[in-house]
Amino acid sequence: MAVNVAAEGSKRSTWDSIRQEIGRLLETLALLLIIAFIMLPIFWLAMTSFKPAEKTYTTDIIFTPTLKNYEIIFSDGTVLVNEGTERERGEIGRNMVPSVVNSVLVSCATVLIAIPLATIAAYAFSRYNFFGNRAMLIWILTTQFIPAIVVAIPFFTLFRSVQVFGEPLLGTRWGLIIVNMSIVLPYAIWMIKGFVDALPGEIEEAAYVDGANDFQVLLFVSLPLIRPGILVASVFAFIMSWNEFLFALIIGREMRTMQVALMTTSAMRGVMWEQMAAAGMIVMVPIFFLAMFIRKNVVDGLTMGAVK
Amino acid sequence: MRKKRWVPWVLVGPALVVVFATTVYPLLAALYYSFHKYDLRKAPQFAVQFASQLGDPLVSVDWSLVSLNNYARAFSDSRFINSLNVTFWFTVISVGLSVIIGLLIAVVVQKNGRLHTLTKILLIFPFAVSPALKGYSWRYMLNEEYGIYDLLIDVVIVRPINVVIELVNTLPVVDIAPLSESIVWLADRFWALFMLAMSETWGWAPLIALMFVGALGSIDEQIFEAARIDGANRLQIFWRVTLPLLRPVILIVTMLKTIFSLKMFDQVVTMTGGGPVRATQTINYYIHQVGFVRNLDIGYASALSYILVVILTLLAALYVAKVLNRE
Numbered sequence: 272m273a274v275n276v277a278a279e280g281s282k283r284s285t286w287d288s289i290r291q292e293i294g295r296l297l298e299t300l301a302l303l304l305i306i307a308f309i310m311l312p313i314f315w316l317a318m319t320s321f322k323p324a325e326k327t328y329t330t331d332i333i334f335t336p337t338l339k340n341y342e343i344i345f346s347d348g349t350v351l352v353n354e355g356t357e358r359e360r361g362e363i364g365r366n367m368v369p370s371v372v373n374s375v376l377v378s379c380a381t382v383l384i385a386i387p388l389a390t391i392a393a394y395a396f397s398r399y400n401f402f403g404n405r406a407m408l409i410w411i412l413t414t415q416f417i418p419a420i421v422v423a424i425p426f427f428t429l430f431r432s433v434q435v436f437g438e439p440l441l442g443t444r445w446g447l448i449i450v451n452m453s454i455v456l457p458y459a460i461w462m463i464k465g466f467v468d469a470l471p472g473e474i475e476e477a478a479y480v481d482g483a484n485d486f487q488v489l490l491f492v493s494l495p496l497i498r499p500g501i502l503v504a505s506v507f508a509f510i511m512s513w514n515e516f517l518f519a520l521i522i523g524r525e526m527r528t529m530q531v532a533l534m535t536t537s538a539m540r541g542v543m544w545e546q547m548a549a550a551g552m553i554v555m556v557p558i559f560f561l562a563m564f565i566r567k568n569v570v571d572g573l574t575m576g577a578v579k
Numbered sequence: 580m581r582k583k584r585w586v587p588w589v590l591v592g593p594a595l596v597v598v599f600a601t602t603v604y605p606l607l608a609a610l611y612y613s614f615h616k617y618d619l620r621k622a623p624q625f626a627v628q629f630a631s632q633l634g635d636p637l638v639s640v641d642w643s644l645v646s647l648n649n650y651a652r653a654f655s656d657s658r659f660i661n662s663l664n665v666t667f668w669f670t671v672i673s674v675g676l677s678v679i680i681g682l683l684i685a686v687v688v689q690k691n692g693r694l695h696t697l698t699k700i701l702l703i704f705p706f707a708v709s710p711a712l713k714g715y716s717w718r719y720m721l722n723e724e725y726g727i728y729d730l731l732i733d734v735v736i737v738r739p740i741n742v743v744i745e746l747v748n749t750l751p752v753v754d755i756a757p758l759s760e761s762i763v764w765l766a767d768r769f770w771a772l773f774m775l776a777m778s779e780t781w782g783w784a785p786l787i788a789l790m791f792v793g794a795l796g797s798i799d800e801q802i803f804e805a806a807r808i809d810g811a812n813r814l815q816i817f818w819r820v821t822l823p824l825l826r827p828v829i830l831i832v833t834m835l836k837t838i839f840s841l842k843m844f845d846q847v848v849t850m851t852g853g854g855p856v857r858a859t860q861t862i863n864y865y866i867h868q869v870g871f872v873r874n875l876d877i878g879y880a881s882a883l884s885y886i887l888v889v890i891l892t893l894l895a896a897l898y899v900a901k902v903l904n905r906e
Contacts, residue, residue, distance in 0.1 A: 294813075298687060299694060301687045302687060302688070302694045302695065302698050303694075305684050305688065305698055306697075306698055308781070309698075309701050309704055309705060309781075309785055310701060311720075311727070312705075312708075312713075312717065312720060312781065313704060313708065315716070315719075315720060315727055316712075316716045316719075327725070328724065328725045329725050330725055330726075330727050330730050388593050388594040388597060391590040391591075391593070391594070392591045392593070392594035392595070394590060395586070395587040395588075395591045396587075396591065398587075399586065399587035399590075401584070401587040401588065401591075404587075407591070407595065409899055409903075413899060416838055416891045416895035416898075417602055417888065417891070418841075418842045418863060418884060418887050418888065418891060419842065419844070419863075420844070420863050420866050420867065420870075420880075420884050420887075421605055421606060421609050421881075421884045421885070421887070421888055422601065422602065422605040423605075424609050424612065424870055424877060424880055424881055424884060425604065425605040425608035425609050425612070425881075426605060427870075427871070427877075428608075428617075428877060429608075449601065450601060452597050452598075452601045453598075453601035453602050453605075456594060456597055456598050456601070457598060457602075460594060460598075484583075485586040486586075489590075510707070513709070514709035514710065514711075516710060516711040516844070516845040516848075517844050517845065517863075517867075520848070520867075521867070521871055530711045530712075531711075533711055533712060533715060533849065534711075534848075534849065542715065542718075544719045547715050547719070548716075548719075551712045551715065551716065554709055554712050555707060555708050555709070555712060558707040558708075559704065559707050561707070562703050562704070562706055563700075563703065566700065566703045569703060569706060569789070570786065570789050570790050570793055573786065573835075574790065574831070574832075574835060577831050577835070577902045577905075578790045578793065578794060578828055578831055578832060
């Protein structure tokens with residue numbers, strides 16, 4: 272009887288170890304599949320941006336890399352030789368430098384305006400008990416469900432007629448910055464509030480006891496402590512306004528941000544994929560670094576802390 | 580406590596004003612427009628040559644109260660009904676795929692290991708790719724002549740299935756037509772919508788996986804251990820332990836993704852342009868067409884967008900109730 276059990280046991284353990292090996296192999300395969308699923312579009316876009324034009328319309332992965340696509344999207348259309356044939360082939364300069372400038376300025380200004388407002392508001396929501404505190408927070412949460420097109424329509428008609436320095440706001444950076452607030456500010460308030468909530472209140476109490484007033488406590492005690500949170504929220508807000516497309520299309524218009532400039536890479540034969548890819552790299556690569564930086568906070572930010 | 584009562588209002592005030600001005604004002608204004616005839620078509624070249632027309636407030640517009648006409652028109656507008664339909668199916672497909680694939684990724688990635696950690700880090704990448712760019716890159720990769728996805732689908736799926744079909748066809752009785760290798764994905768009504776949803780899934784499934792990884796991490800390891808000791812295998816643990824424990828998070832994520840899917844716009848513009856034959860015109864895209872591209876019918880576009888607002892408000896109410904319940 273005892274012998275029988277032992278034999279049974281050893282049989283099971285070899286069987287188990289085989290099964291475990293197979294399981295591990297399947298898991299590695301699954302991981303590789305996930306990596307391929309995530310990275311293929313990014314890899315393919317990156318590769319295409321270095322392809323010579325004639326290789327773009329093949330699935331070849333062996334080619335001589337070139338920087339010509341980058342040169343084309345950034346040149347203003349006058350520097351290329353063989354003017355005639357290149358124009359015919361759609362290889363005229365796309366002049367995207369202003370678009371990069373627009374994207375950077377709009378995103379930076381959005382962050383610089385939204386984050387200070389969000390910081391002091393988030394601090395008050397977290398630390399003070401005042402009438403309507405909770406209700407207002409929930410109201411701010413629900414503003415993220417308003418479809419952007421509803422915000423865009425009235426601002427389109429408003430900015431058409433509002434003149435600043437004799438120019439309508441429509442199609443300007445300021446116009447786009449204002450409407451960007453509608454998506455960036457609610458997220459920033461919720462995100463920073465999360466960081467303030469996580470901060471123990473004792474240090475602030477001690478400062479009050481020492482005779483500091485409300486603003487001194489906020490400025491000299493709390494603010495330095497939530498600085499990392501403010502930085503994360505700033506990066507998140509930057510990514511949101513950088514990747515924003517609908518407002519850029521309707522309100523930004525001829526003041527093209529990079530997202531809209533992607534659409535200018537078409538020619539007679541359709542989208543010039545190698546040029547689109549090069550512009551896409553400019554759009555995407557800086558954001559990769561920023562996203563890596565706030566990797567651990569993206570989920571909290573997107574869900575406004577609902578998933579924990 | 581030395582805190583003063585007026586201080587929070589000073590701190591909250593500026594942000595409240597800005598949020599109010601950029602969300603409540605447009606909501607009220609759009610509601611007002613939606614009851615009026617407000618059409619900017621008086622300047623026909625507007626859509627093409629907008630720059631020169633924009634600054635001219637003198638362009639006269641017909642501006643009369645039409646009560647519910649715009650709404651009545653919406654429900655007899657076959658294109659709008661079509662866009663509701665498209666949005667519904669897009670939402671079903673993209674939410675379903677994103678949540679299921681996200682869950683699968685989370686379960687695989689969740690453990691400790693070098694490759695697991697690497698994959699977890701890579702999960703953030705699709706979030707960094709802007710939706711507009713996503714649309715373009717998928718359109719390029721799905722091209723029937725030089726698209727890498729098209730090639731992969733042929734090699735990995737279509738050809739092996741065709742080999743099997745051929746084998747079956749050698750039997751005397753059966754005769755099955757082999758699958759086509761040259762589907763033009765974005766020219767087919769069903770596939771265009773499906774691939775649009777796939778591009779959305781590519782962006783969201785990894786993020787949803789990250790949400791689930793966080794939720795899985797907060798589950799006590801002892802629960803899994805207990806299930807294992809009781810002799811449950813992996814599949815049983817997944818169905819009987821992991822899934823029930825994740826249910827509240829799955830529900831919240833699904834609602835959130837549904838809300839985002841209903842607002843889909845960017846990829847439609849860059850990937851399909853609403854085509855083929857309106858098969859991928861989502862509500863947002865159709866409103867954009869009505870308001871800014873084909874017509875400049877602001878009143879009608881406002882009415883259409885208000886229908887979307889009502890749908891989203893209902894969902895948002897459910898979502899907020901659910902999230903608050905959890906706290």
